[in-house]
Amino acid sequence: MQSDVLSEEIMETDVLVIGGGPAGLMAAINAAEKGASVIVVDKANTKRSGAGACGNDHFRAYIPEFHGSDMESVVEEVWKSQAGWTRSYEFMKTWISNTYDIVRMWDSWGIPMKQNGKWDFAGHTFPGGTFTTLHYDGINQKPILTEQAKKRGVKIVNRVAVFDLIADQDGRISGAVGVHAREDRVITFLSRAVVLSTGGCVRLYSGITPGWLFNRADPPHTTGDGRAMAYRAGAELINMEIPARWAGPKYFARCGKGTWIGVLRDPQDNPVGPFVEKPDRRYGDPISDFYKEVFEDYHKSGRGPVYMDCRGISDSDYKYMMHFMRHEALNGILNHFEEEGIDPKNNPVEFMTYEMSSRGGIYYNERGETSLEGLYAAGDEYFGGVSGASTIGWLAGANAADFVEKRKSPSSNTGKDKALEVANMVKEIRNRKNCPAWQEFNIAINQVMTDYAGPVRSATLLEAGSLHLQRIKKKAYEIMQAGNQHELLHCLEVLNLLDVAESVFSAVSERKETRDKFKRVDYPYKNPFFDNKVLVCRKAADGPVLEWRSLK
Amino acid sequence: MPPIINEDICTGCGICAERCPQDVFFGSERKKPPVVSFPEECWHCYACVMDCPTEGAITLRTPVPMMLNYK
Structure with missing residues (x-):
């Protein structure tokens, strides 16, 4: 069946940024400063979306006037506090060494980073420890960053949820297909580089209030969309098995x-x-x-x-x-x-x-590069809070712009196949009658994650849970229905959660040991073979593929 | 359930519906007070209250299951 939804809605740009939080907006600002044309697409509104929507008050930073020349102790402290053994030290160093520039930039844009003219560090430390969190007045950070992006000619497209990435003939990522949050529209973005910055993955496990999907510590509209689309496109995810x-x-x-x-x-x-x-x-x-x-x-x-x-x-x-x-x-x-x-x-x-x-996310390095050419990521696609997001986002934007410069020829892929695939799927979801709504699937995912890949983890439980998850996924693609466009977006979120869930199950099954907060009841000991290694997961034609990598 | 709109003073400017990250005001029309289509999806981020130009036009009520326990 051919969809009639597809109305040839195509937007072209050099750099497409998916998700307009601190990471995405900083990437957009820097890419635009380097001369690239940039679109930021957000499923809500960049002025108030994501984990930084209505503000943040602390920013991991190294400030020479406060810390003196000792940057290393700040790096060390942040590295340790962020489950250091799961992260590359090089990554932390690049992040922290760039914070001073970012902090001063934000301050000059009108996000007050000082208190009464002074750098004010407090919280998240113990007596005698190194202070790493700079207190700042972040309540209006998102409207301000949005304004800064617009000033540089960045085009902001709000209320469009990107669902899938587009790759060209050489496997380079060259755009994405999104669905409008309020109108029956499918939009194709053609670009020469993509930055993913959609935030974290909430709503995967059962929340604290039974039957209540939205009482969450982090914003419930961040549903691992970036991880899921990267995973479907073949990008590597990392640390998916590590619980947080x-x-x-x-x-x-x-x-x-x-x-x-x-x-x-x-x-x-x-x-x-x-x-x-x-x-x-x-x-x-x-x-x-x-x-x-x-x-x-x-x-x-x-x-x-x-x-x-x-x-x-x-x-x-x-x-x-x-x-x-x-x-x-x-x-x-x-x-x-x-x-x-x-x-x-x-x-x-x-x-x-x-x-x-899950502590895990898209495996991106200190340049914001992922395992796929043309695909960059930053912020809570992996970790780092508002400081990591804005810093790595900034660097990812520059690197994406450089990549665009080098990539002379535009992609030959018009995105038509992907747009049609998404449009057909959307149409089916919207046309179904008397079928289960997205909530049933979201709750089913929460159950299976909590019961089989939650606090108690073992090979037999993981195998049984994984089987159940596959059945839920099959059903979701076959019978999930949406009565309107708002519910449709939740259906897409559910499909994303299912892919993230799959990667968590595979990674937990592969790590046959107990280490720090990661616990397997059937392997209650640390396996020295896994020292200084991280687990990487990607999707191949016949399912997830796991690989142990040395942490440099 | 949150949010609660005071239609007597709401000017129908639409800022809340434009910015709500959860889109609980889905289906609202321009120049009319917003409709609260998905109250159970409110995350209590306060974007709507903070950015509303008419103080008191929107208030949020904490749902009973989310009451804090204190002594």
């Missing part, structure tokens, strides 16, 4: 615990960690940085709950905390304080460990 857990206030799932200035205490008011005894803006309580499961473990052993206890906070630290809670986009929490008359100065608030997620 976040923690924060109980029941109101929200990242940003580093902004709270208090002491984590048990019900008898004893601190659960060794680092702080009274609220101190310099540290917060770093125990939950090193040990995010502290809340879950206290609960399971009957010693809980554990509270974030800000009692005894000084007036100036209280003002400081409230200021940065706004910039860290904790408005929902602040509003709830008002609704219920909760005052953190008097009321300890219970914290919890949130659900599992």
Whole structure:
């Protein structure tokens, strides 16, 4: 059946950036500065989309005026705090060494990076440790970055969800096909390089509120779209098997615990960690940085709950905390304080460990290059927070522009086949009747991930879960239905989650050992063969292929 | 369920519907107060409240399952 949806809607550009967060917008700005024509496509609106939508308050940085000439201690600290053994040290070094430039650039654009004229480092550290997080006023970072991109001639295309990449005859990535979020339109983007920056992968595991899909610590509209389209195109993913857990206030799932200035205490008011005894803006309580499961473990052993206890906070630290809670986009929490008359100065608030997620993502290097020619990636496509995103995004944009320069001939692929394939799929999803909606599939994915590739992992469970996942995937492609364009976008997200889930299952099955937070009940020991190695996963014609790589 | 629109003071400027990252205002029409089509998808990011030019035109209510536990 030929789709009549396809209305030859084609947009051409040198560099296509998919996802307009700090990574994507910085890539776009730099590519445009290098002279490339740039389109940023975002499934929401670049002014308020993704994990940096309504602000961030801390930025990993090396600032010579603050740190002196000792950059190495900052690199070391960030490397360690980001599960160093899963990351290349070279990558961390390039990232951190570029932060000073980025920070000054942002400040000059109107994102206040200083407090009262001074660099202010606080939080995510312990007494005696190296300070690496620069506090800044990030509430309007996204509108400002959007403005900076526009100033340089970047074209912003909002409300289009890109679903698949286009490759040319030589396998180089040369565009993508997207679906409009509100109208029945399929749009083809033809480019000479693509930067993926769609954010993290939320909604993969069951959340903290049963049956509630959107109560998540990170934004629930970031559903691993970039990972999934890269994986389908044959790009390498990395660390997909490594679990990540976040923690924060109980029941109101929200990242940003580093902004709270208090002491984590048990019900008898004893601190659960060794680092702080009274609220101190310099540290917060770093125990939950090193040990995010502290809340879950206290609960399971009957010693809980554990509270974030800000009692005894000084007036100036209280003002400081409230200021940065706004910039860290904790408005929902602040509003709830008002609704219920909760005052953190008097009321300890219970914290919890949130659900599992995968630490992994697209394998990109310090130049933003992926394993596919013409395809770049940055930001939460892998990791690094707002600092890693903006820094590697900036570098990825420059490298993508350079690549465009070198790549003389435009692609011969018009993207017609891919556009038709997507258009036909979309039409089928929209035309189905009496079939399951996207929520059923999303919940089914959450179940199978949590039960078979979650806290308890073994060969037999993984095999059974993987079989179930394949059945869910087959059904999703055959019978999932959408009543309107909004639901259609969720259907596409579900298809993306299924591919990410597949890569997690394969990678967890391959790592037959226990190491740090990665646990296999059937291999409860560390296998020295895997020392200094990372696991890379890519999709081949007959399924996922795994490969161990040395970490340089 | 959130968000709640005060139609008496909403000017129908459409900024909330333009910017909501979850697109909970899907189906809203220009120059009319927004329709809250997918309230259960609100993430409480506050983009709509922050960027609304008319203070009080949009408020968000915390759903009961998301209430904080405190002492």
